[in-house]
Amino acid sequence: PCVHKEIPKPCVAPKDALPTATFIPHEKNMFSDAFLVEVSRGCPKACTFCICRSSNRKTIFVPKEKVLACVPLDRKKVGLLGASVSLHPHLPEILEGFIARNQKITLSSLRADRIDVEIAKLLRKAGLVTATLGIDGLSERLRCRIRKDLTKEQVIMAARILKDTGFKGVKVYAMVGLPEETEDDIIEGATLLREIAKFLPLTVSVSPFVPKPRTPLSDARFVGIKEAKQRLSVLERAVRGYARIQTTSPRTAMLEWRLAHADEDESQSLLQAFIEGKSLI
Ligand code: SF4
Numbered sequence: 001p002c003v004h005k006e007i008p009k010p011c012v013a014p015k016d017a018l019p020t021a022t023f024i025p026h027e028k029n030m031f032s033d034a035f036l037v038e039v040s041r042g043c044p045k046a047c048t049f050c051i052c053r054s055s056n057r058k059t060i061f062v063p064k065e066k067v068l069a070c071v072p073l074d075r076k077k078v079g080l081l082g083a084s085v086s087l088h089p090h091l092p093e094i095l096e097g098f099i100a101r102n103q104k105i106t107l108s109s110l111r112a113d114r115i116d117v118e119i120a121k122l123l124r125k126a127g128l129v130t131a132t133l134g135i136d137g138l139s140e141r142l143r144c145r146i147r148k149d150l151t152k153e154q155v156i157m158a159a160r161i162l163k164d165t166g167f168k169g170v171k172v173y174a175m176v177g178l179p180e181e182t183e184d185d186i187i188e189g190a191t192l193l194r195e196i197a198k199f200l201p202l203t204v205s206v207s208p209f210v211p212k213p214r215t216p217l218s219d220a221r222f223v224g225i226k227e228a229k230q231r232l233s234v235l236e237r238a239v240r241g242y243a244r245i246q247t248t249s250p251r252t253a254m255l256e257w258r259l260a261h262a263d264e265d266e267s268q269s270l271l272q273a274f275i276e277g278k279s280l281i
Pocket of ligand 1: 052134
């Protein structure tokens with residue numbers, strides 16, 4: 001953040017500039033078959049680890065008419081982009097609009113407490129087969145501490161609704177290494193994941209927590225490579241046989257942390273090391 005000597009102010013798009021909409025035909029683009037449209041920018045929630053939280057910038061939800069108007073009718077699939085797509089107050093109407101035009105939709109993750117039968121049915125009708133839920137903190141205590149504010153019951157209810165409305169699988173995002181995390185939190189998270197897996201085939205994507213600049217947890221300690229490995233292995237062992245688990249390498253997380261917090265000198269050394277093909281950690 002300090003490459004430019006001072007931390008630049010967040011860039012806020014004028015409301016009228018949204019939605020941005022584009023098509024990126026590239027094999028490495030995970031949405032390569034979808035026309036992309038940004039339906040929201042920012043997020044009204046206040047999760048303390050997240051750079052999209054409300055206090056960083058005002059949330060913009062793009063009106064349904066504008067979202068639908070910027071997607072060409074001949075596109076078969078539409079990717080809905082934004083940190084808080086599932087919190088869009090008119091998400092059902094947007095989905096209905098695309099369903100009526102026979103266009104499938106795809107999106108990244110959903111808040112579990114936003115999933116009700118109506119939204120789940122519409123998502124399914126719009127072609128989604130696997131839903132992704134971000135729980136982030138493994139225990140309810142941690143989710144409360146990071147202001148994710150999702151109860152175990154809300155997450156299980158979301159899994160139940162997804163199953164009942166015909167979804168074929170669920171993916172869950174979680175982190176290890178949040179401040180104050182103990183082994184009990186990890187075990188509680190594993191118990192919740194095993195509960196979810198009773199409803200649908202489950203994939204868990206888990207990363208070591210990386211404190212981000214401009215968030216209340218910016219100065220939190222990075223858990224470290226050794227400790228992150230140990231915590232990941234506790235979780236992996238506890239969900240073995242219940243879920244497929246994908247982990248972000250603790251070394252990658254460490255590098256992400258260093259890059260995010262590097263001052264000008266450290267940024268230059270990291271860049272030089274990269275140019276010379278040396279290890280960055
Ligand atoms: S983690 Fe999700 S719900 Fe929380 S502030 Fe970020 S985008 Fe919003």
